[in-house]
Amino acid sequence: MKEIRDNEQVKAYLSAFRIESVFNDQIVPHMSLYQFDPGESICGQGDVAQHLFVLVKGKVKIYTTSPEGKTLILSFKMPLEIIGDIEYVRDSDFINTVEAVSSVCMIGVDDHWLKKYADNDPGFLRFLLEIIARKFYIKSNSLSFNLMYPVEVRLASYILSVSFDASDDQFKGWLNSASLTDAANLIGTSYRHLNRVIRKLCLEGLIERKKGRILVRDRKGLSALAGRNLYE
Amino acid sequence: MKEIRDNEQVKAYLSAFRIESVFNDQIVPHMSLYQFDPGESICGQGDVAQHLFVLVKGKVKIYTTSPEGKTLILSFKMPLEIIGDIEYVRDSDFINTVEAVSSVCMIGVDDHWLKKYADNDPGFLRFLLEIIARKFYIKSNSLSFNLMYPVEVRLASYILSVSFDASDDQFKGWLNSASLTDAANLIGTSYRHLNRVIRKLCLEGLIERKKGRILVRDRKGLSALAGRNLYE
């Protein structure tokens, strides 16, 4: 992790994402940039949360670890996204672990300054509301979807979302084994079972497996199988 | 549904729950009481949402219905709880169906007045933030828990939560068949499978089944099985 105290760059990012108005003039001077390398941990489940982060570049992976050590990936996030919002509002420790997938850049601001200068600022509060409400909505969907459909359907949905997302800098057909393991943890199943289902989809001609990559052969068919698209 | 335009009673409720300060003087006159009978629908998935509700009496059931008609219970809620908050913030239709379980009383206020008089009110916004952040937290937990543990564990957790909640006016040992079906839908499994697991827990001496009721025989054992308590 590298902190960069460059307020001009902060302002540039804020303006690029059109959220200048969210952070008032008293806050902005206290914001700085943080860079993380791929694989680097940004915050760990249970750690004391004292910063609100705005993800402005790169991709992060959010996951939780159970007492038994099982890990479940909750989501991948790309800009614009907020990290530490729930913790800020609830005054709690980090509830999940966040890890940089690619080279990541975030704007960070100490909770302490927010409490002091933004806690009464309707613009900031409304922004947080929208962010958190959206997160809730996504998670709610995700919960229903996961409980109601088998892995096959979830995988179809996942493949569609990662294969056709132009903004995904990781795109390359799809996917090496690390991503497969990730996919399994995201979908909430085992690596073994994921393979089984992939095989089935191959036999059905929906996808094709080729040197560790997966190609979509029948997008329509996949969509039909997936129903609605879960992983946005 | 019966609307009761009794502003004094509204104020009494607000004060009882210590949330007078959340709704400012311009809003309060526009709030009124709504009563619902057991089983009555309060709002339906997909309906236009134009009210924010504060649940002040009774118990409601929140569920979602899939395109195929499967229904999944997301939660049971008791006071103090807010209904329609996500929809208010997101300007969306109702994402779930809410139904009165017992005789229910809610304070309702038209979104239109909120937008006009509360959208700039930090007290109100912070209140919503706390509510929604809490909801997110619960749902996040719920998602992880459901994906990571089998029905047996979830059921143990559920039994514990409904059996030892003093504030639950529905308490009676536990439970007739309607509640069993509900429990199945809440846990995200089939009625059949729930029975199977109940049987197993009986054989293990953790619970006892008696005339449609379920008694906890070994609370410690159940807790150990459940790990953490999911359904608060």
Next chain:
DNA sequence: ACTGGAAAAGGACATATGTCCTAAATAATT
């Protein structure tokens, strides 16, 4: 108490998924 019918529980079988281990494939090294 007896009977018919509704409600609740359970049986049988099929599918979905997990765990553990082995085989196949790929990459690294010589």
Next chain:
DNA sequence: AATTATTTAGGACATATGTCCTTTTCCAGT
């Protein structure tokens, strides 16, 4: 290119869960 090491896919079996249908239980009405 051949050989080894490492990574990825698959086999075998066990468990978890779903579906459909039958049996059992419970209760109203007589």
